[in-house]
Amino acid sequence: MSERIEQRAPGSEGEEDQIVPSPSPVPEPPERKARSSRRGESVFRFLASGSGVLVVAAVALIGLFLLIQAVPSLMANNANFFTSPEFSTGDENNLSFGIRDLFLVTVFSSVFALVLAMPVALGVALFLTNYAPRQLSRPFAYVVDLLAAVPSIIYGLWGILVLAPAIEPIARWLNTDLGWIFLFRTGNLPVLSGTIFTGGVVLAVMILPIITAVSREVFAQTPRFQIEAAKALGATRWEVIRMATLPYGRSGYIAGSMLGLGRALGETIAVLIVIRASTSPMTFSLFDGGYTFASLIASAASEFSQPLPTGAYISAGLVLFVLTFVVNALARVIAGGKVNG
Amino acid sequence: MRYQRRAAAVGLIAAGTLLFSACGSDNAGGGGEQGGANAAACGGKQNLRASGSSAQANAITRFVTSFEQACQGQTLAYTPSGSGAGRNEFIGGQTDFAGSDSALSGEEAPRAEQRCASPAWNLPLVFGPIAVAYNVPGVTDLALDGPTLGRIFNGGITTWNDPAIAALNQGRQLPAAPIIVNFRSDESGTTQNFQRYLNAASNGSYPQEAEQTFSGGVGAGARGSQGVADATRNTPNSITYVESSFATRAGLGVANIINAGGGAPVPLNPQTVGAAIEGVQVSGQGNDLKLDLNSLYTTSTPNAYPIALATYEIVCSNYQDDATAQGVKAFLTTALSPDAQAGLPDAGYVPLPDRFKQRLTDAVNAIQ
Numbered sequence: 092m093s094e095r096i097e098q099r100a101p102g103s104e105g106e107e108d109q110i111v112p113s114p115s116p117v118p119e120p121p122e123r124k125a126r127s128s129r130r131g132e133s134v135f136r137f138l139a140s141g142s143g144v145l146v147v148a149a150v151a152l153i154g155l156f157l158l159i160q161a162v163p164s165l166m167a168n169n170a171n172f173f174t175s176p177e178f179s180t181g182d183e184n185n186l187s188f189g190i191r192d193l194f195l196v197t198v199f200s201s202v203f204a205l206v207l208a209m210p211v212a213l214g215v216a217l218f219l220t221n222y223a224p225r226q227l228s229r230p231f232a233y234v235v236d237l238l239a240a241v242p243s244i245i246y247g248l249w250g251i252l253v254l255a256p257a258i259e260p261i262a263r264w265l266n267t268d269l270g271w272i273f274l275f276r277t278g279n280l281p282v283l284s285g286t287i288f289t290g291g292v293v294l295a296v297m298i299l300p301i302i303t304a305v306s307r308e309v310f311a312q313t314p315r316f317q318i319e320a321a322k323a324l325g326a327t328r329w330e331v332i333r334m335a336t337l338p339y340g341r342s343g344y345i346a347g348s349m350l351g352l353g354r355a356l357g358e359t360i361a362v363l364i365v366i367r368a369s370t371s372p373m374t375f376s377l378f379d380g381g382y383t384f385a386s387l388i389a390s391a392a393s394e395f396s397q398p399l400p401t402g403a404y405i406s407a408g409l410v411l412f413v414l415t416f417v418v419n420a421l422a423r424v425i426a427g428g429k430v431n432g
Numbered sequence: 433m434r435y436q437r438r439a440a441a442v443g444l445i446a447a448g449t450l451l452f453s454a455c456g457s458d459n460a461g462g463g464g465e466q467g468g469a470n471a472a473a474c475g476g477k478q479n480l481r482a483s484g485s486s487a488q489a490n491a492i493t494r495f496v497t498s499f500e501q502a503c504q505g506q507t508l509a510y511t512p513s514g515s516g517a518g519r520n521e522f523i524g525g526q527t528d529f530a531g532s533d534s535a536l537s538g539e540e541a542p543r544a545e546q547r548c549a550s551p552a553w554n555l556p557l558v559f560g561p562i563a564v565a566y567n568v569p570g571v572t573d574l575a576l577d578g579p580t581l582g583r584i585f586n587g588g589i590t591t592w593n594d595p596a597i598a599a600l601n602q603g604r605q606l607p608a609a610p611i612i613v614n615f616r617s618d619e620s621g622t623t624q625n626f627q628r629y630l631n632a633a634s635n636g637s638y639p640q641e642a643e644q645t646f647s648g649g650v651g652a653g654a655r656g657s658q659g660v661a662d663a664t665r666n667t668p669n670s671i672t673y674v675e676s677s678f679a680t681r682a683g684l685g686v687a688n689i690i691n692a693g694g695g696a697p698v699p700l701n702p703q704t705v706g707a708a709i710e711g712v713q714v715s716g717q718g719n720d721l722k723l724d725l726n727s728l729y730t731t732s733t734p735n736a737y738p739i740a741l742a743t744y745e746i747v748c749s750n751y752q753d754d755a756t757a758q759g760v761k762a763f764l765t766t767a768l769s770p771d772a773q774a775g776l777p778d779a780g781y782v783p784l785p786d787r788f789k790q791r792l793t794d795a796v797n798a799i800q
Contacts, residue, residue: 251662
């Protein structure tokens with residue numbers, strides 16, 4: 092996903108001069124230019140393909156490292172790795188760990204965050220590109236981007252100390268009046284703050300700037316002729332958005348959302364602080380507590396001294412690695428094909 | 433550029449002022465004359481190194497301040513890397529002594545003896561009381577005992593107006609609300625010691641294992657002492673166990689504990705914890721002051737508060753290097769001085785009671 096975004100991002104600075112591809116200045120005499128450009132060509136190709144290979148190699152090596160470290164612990168595991176909700180590595184000779192709850196908490200919190208953030212990000216991006224006056228849209232965009240610069244520990248503390256008590260009445264209302272929906276049933280925590288619900292809201296705020304930034308850049312590059320054409324047909328602003336901007340930016344919007352989802356899946360410290368631990372298994376409710384893959388690893392990181400228990404956590408990391416891969420692949424399938432009208 | 437440099441200078445001055453004012457207040461609290469009394473014990477290795485328990489880190493920081501004042505040019509670098517790491521580094525000879533939440537195990541003791549070429553001693557220097565902190569609207573005074581606490585923390589008692597709690601709190605209005613238990617979700621010595629207390633003092637109502645993680649099976653976890661204190665403050669009708677300084681700072685109610693003697697409920701303060709420490713049994717030999725903590729948890733002395741975390745300094749009885757021995761002795765002597773002990777309550781610890789302090793002083797003096 093990210094490649095496509097990176098390609099687009101540099102051009103996005105000049106939002107208006109999109110139709111005319113800016114001609115490169117050619118002050119040099121033709122023959123000298125040809126020679127230097129040939130050398131430049133090969134150097135640049137080497138650098139570019141080198142970077143590409145480097146990234147792929149790094150990812151492959153990370154995967155390999157995780158696998159090598161995880162295998163001995165997986166062999167020594169006494170519980171079913173995929174279905175056991177417990178994660179007990181205290182006794183090196185009796186490891187029993189499973190990723191059921193980690194997987195569920197990770198997916199529930201991230202998907203919930205995505206559900207909250209996607210519509211808001213879409214609205215913000217459309218507002219900035221189509222509705223806001225020019226003087227307002229630039230500073231406004233900076234403010235949204237600034238959200239991405241807040242350290243996650245701050246989000247965590249804000250989440251548990253400020254947000255959690257503030258949204259508890261909403262949680263209570265959902266739990267009492269909509270408790271028949273499995274998502275809002277009473278979970279495995281005796282409290283309604285510091286749940287996956289709270290964590291999801293915090294994550295939504297954290298991924299909002301990523302989705303907004305990507306979508307904004309894509310929407311801003313809707314070809315002017317398409318917009319003009321729609322206007323010429325008498326389209327209202329909403330119709331222009333529906334007929335030109337949205338179809339053009341759809342894949343970028345989904346790509347941005349998947350980047351956001353990736354951040355939510357891997358978010359560590361904020362989740363660790365906000366979502367409270369529970370002593371019983373996850374019950375498929377948003378009012379459950381527990382650990383995500385990343386927060387569990389972070390919570391135990393200071394105790395990594397024995398290879399076998401450490402390997403158990405690394406195997407959890409491996410699953411997160413694979414999960415992120417699958418999510419990205421799915422996103423490509425969803426967004427792919429109809430790139431840019 | 434010039435502007436930046438000036439800003440940096442202002443910052444430096446500000447930081448320096450803070451630093452000096454901090455020293456100043458410590459001076460005022462301590463009183464200069466004690467320093468003179470200790471000066472006799474100074475000398476030896478100038479830069480001591482120790483590592484281990486983070487539970488005693490704040491106490492050690494205060495001791496180091498006193499040490500630097502009492503003994504010019506001498507200091508101690510303490511790394512709070514965790515008790516296990518502290519013991520390993522001591523056994524490996526990387527540090528001069530270790531801070532630890534538990535005494536050397538049967539397997540570690542011979543290895544420590546090998547490192548020292550003499551027996552290693554466990555000296556329980558720092559005691560931190562653990563508070564049972566609660567947030568129950570309308571309740572400002574609460575008494576609990578071991579068996580009741582055991583059942584609260586493993587789900588045997590689920591509401592505040594349970595007959596077992598009511599029997600201990602006659603004449604007080606307790607709400608019919610469910611009890612919400614907040615526990616430490618990270619591994620901690622506080623959790624382990626609190627569960628050991630429950631094992632020892634609950635008459636079997638808390639048979640769960642006393643590990644570093646909470647095994648009561650109820651409640652909601654929060655991270656760190658600050659985390660459980662915040663969670664309890666934000667959750668009405670909740671209860672937790674936490675170092676007393678965190679409970680006080682968060683403005684939580686601290687339960688009075690009826691100890692195994694069954695007398696009146698005992699409030700948590702330096703005197704009551706001191707009374708319990710005074711009666712603790714030593715299971716180590718001679719100057720090895722390894723404690724039998726069950727005797728602390730099940731104390732029946734009237735007005736003795738039974739829940740405290742004991743942390744040790746693990747030292748060699750006979751250092752191979754005389755300068756190190758002298759340095760360690762100087763530091764520990766300073767730590768036992770009235771000057772250094774007086775600052776402990778502010779940091780959430782209790783000063784050592786006199787008779788117990790005398791035993792420690794004898795042991796420290798015997799270090800060679």
